[in-house]
Amino acid sequence: MNLLKKLGFMKKENALRFPKEESYPSPPIEYRVSFVDHLIRGLSPPIHEFLCGLLFVYGLQLHQLTPNSILHISIFITLCECFLGVHPNWALWKRIFYCRRNGSHNVTYNIGGVVICIRPDVEYFDVKFPDSVQGWRKRWLYVHEESSDSVEYNIAPFDGGAKILRRRSWDAEATEEEKSATEALMTRIHELQNTRGKELSGIQITTYFLRIRAQPLQARKNPLWMYAGEEDVERLSKDLPVNDLEKLIRRISSFSMKDTIPSSCRIKPYSGTNALPENHPVLASLPPLPEGGEVEERTVVTDDNQGTSRPESEVAGSQKSAASSEKEVESEATASTHSLPSAVSPRNKRKRDEVADSGASKAGTSPAEEVVPTEEKTTFNPYLDALPSMKEFVRLDTQFIGYRNYATKLEETLAEANKRPDALAVKLEPSEAAHKKAEADAAAVEDLRKRLHDMETSLSDNIAQQSAREKEILTRVESQSRCFVRKTQQDYDLENPEGDRLLDALSLLEIHGDEAREGLAEARSGLSRLFPYFFPKKEEPTPFVALAKHFNSQEDLGLKLRQEGLKVGVEGTITLVADSQ
Structure with missing residues (x-):
């Protein structure tokens, strides 16, 4: 709570709410489930339209992304807006990133079950992710869903039981036309990485957006290249002290106490004080949103959640920072009274025949290839057939419990409101006595006012007399001046000095x-x-x-x-x- 208060997330009343005794998320009305480690990595409601598009195309919910995947998106948006001078570009994103499952050989994660990886053949910034983000699933809380112009920019309701289905879009690659359009951006990224004396690193980009206190993943009125400094309306809080900023960076990165945190970027980012060059092309390429309808890339390839998940260290290949950074300790997968539901083991799921092409989930699979599972020989089982209905019933029951708790709170609030009139009546009695006393003092006040008026009149008369005396003195001085030019033997005409x-x-x-x-x-x-x-x-x-x-x-x-x-x-x-x- 102290950390979120310093970062400005709690400056608005009821912006955040923390779980009490519930062991499963039950957000109040107009609230959504989020995580502390998501917020400190650049997430704030209402979420950015680029993130909305990613979730739609990949067929994911926000809680299914790991903290370091959230940081990947924050760094990418900051890179585009502050150092490339363009809006977050969907074609450029597809050239750099792809999605994979996050899990081990015996555990399939649902919360944080998807990790965003850097393509092995792409030269990108080394972000220095930590080897593990300890216990992040247990640090969940409720964030207030701020109003937005479009519902597509809001966070979807939390559904912890939703399956993670691998889709073609996870491996989507840029087309030849998109590669040609973004070639200049890739060249600029390589220049930012390799220009001697002006090298830009992932930790510098992270430090920059944490220092300016503007959340990259929040829907903003202006892009970050128009950032106006301390007076910018997008800032969550004032500048963090240097020690707090360094602690925050070490918390979300692999930097130790011996490593030096960069105080600034070696290349000056675009902002209100460093405007974009004239005729600078501001490219626009966003992922498709729901209003555009279903896209082909969202087609489900296979429900590989039913099979054995590959270890996370094998998912990213050579990009260790993008894959192994999300590795969780074994104890985090177990249930806790304050944690999210424990992960589901594959041995408890329905047995199915293996998919004909088991390599469909690997990084090298072409997005156009679609694996069709073989027909499954099953017998009638009323329990298995009723399983979807039971899950829907459990979901509805969870929502009902949330509504019931909300109604109980409303009843308590109404009871407190009914008690307030009696308390106000008690407080009104001293006010009435004070009112009578004020009426008694009104006569005295009127007398003082009359005396003050008399004094003001007397003062005005004295001022008038003083002005007349001053005029008389000036007249006499002028008369004496005319006499003083004469010689001393002559007489002086003082014009009745009257002993002045x-x-x-x-x-x-x-x-x-x-x-x-x-x-x-x-x-x-x-x-x-x-x-x-x-x-x-x-x-x-x-x-x-x-x-x-x-x-x-x-x-x-x-x-x-x-x-x-x-x-x-x-x-x-x-x-x-x-x-x-």
């Missing part, structure tokens, strides 16, 4: 100012008359300060004057001698 100290201070200040200005003017006149005498070869400076600095020099002006006079006398004597030869 401010006007008296201004008058004295202006008088002293006039005296200072007169003194400066006289000093200027005297220095100007002395300047040509002491500095005959210099031009008299205009500013008074510059003029005064000449007379504040450290030099002896008298000595300098005598030297200049002596110099003039000598020059005159030499001139006379020269003229007289």
Whole structure:
């Protein structure tokens, strides 16, 4: 619960519900069965249209996919939208992936019974899946089915007893036309893997969609190449702390504490801050949805669920990360009070003749080949003939139990609602007393309001008087200014000062100012008359300060004057001698 709360799955009220005492899923109305390990790998309702198409074409329910298969789809959608700049492409998917059963020689899984594998001849990202996902089947819960524009985008109701039938579409390959259309995408994938210094890995793609907090497998308004950062409406939560993000990545991958988790991708993904190039082709190729009708690829090849399942390690061939990652320990196949129903052993099923071509379930079988089982010699058995009806009855009974529990909860809610009026009546009594007290205080409030009005009126009068006084002072100051330009011996017309100290201070200040200005003017006149005498070869400076600095020099002006006079006398004597030869 703490993990899902950090990841933002529980920020909406009643978004998730956890099982109580039930040992078999019984979701309430408008809820669907999901798994914690599916949610942390990019799944959120309503599910993405690409995932809807995959489930329809492969003839699967969501719970029949293993956690690492869910992660495969999340990485593929993130790769297409963030690094290839296209919508999830069905033709490209068929070039890379195919489906196989998930089981061992003595156990056939129904929950997580199908694994998505990478084709042995395809060079794809090494996702670093863990060797086993321990106990994921026991961590089931209920998610609220959010409304969507089309019912095809909703999660199908949980049916734990539904058989897994291998179909032609599990081995579906891209046609020559589809290969030609997606060749540029495959070339780009190889460039992303092999460009020196800018290699892209599966763990980098996983880290990216976990870090931006946008679920790849959720139906979104905009593709991830329009991701707008912290303000994006598709985000489930704020950024995870670095330690929590690294713990989450180590949980869903084979990375140990010694391995370094990449903080970012070596190549910048497309987003709102890194837009697609101009005229970039946004290819659209989605799997067919139910509104298109049944497709030929969904044809059942054989019910190989009745036979012995091949070990999971043999399913994927050379792609160990895609097959062995889902391997479960033996104890997980047993029943538990908090787990899903235990797997069904093949020895408890009806005996049938072997299929003529037992290799139909292998990876190399052509999708066009259809194996027809031989006719089975059976005798009438009322129990076996009634088995489908009994299964349907059990399914209906399970739904009835769910409806009955829901009705019981509604009755309890109604009883609580009936108790609420009495509780409200008790709470109303103090409110009525408070209302009477408020009415008694209303008179006091009105009196305070009247007093406040009187104070505001008095304040307005004071402000008006102050404004009149200020205007009067300004008038007197202007009058005094006209008088202050005169000499100090003349009389001043104060225009009835009435003992105003401010006007008296201004008058004295202006008088002293006039005296200072007169003194400066006289000093200027005297220095100007002395300047040509002491500095005959210099031009008299205009500013008074510059003029005064000449007379504040450290030099002896008298000595300098005598030297200049002596110099003039000598020059005159030499001139006379020269003229007289």
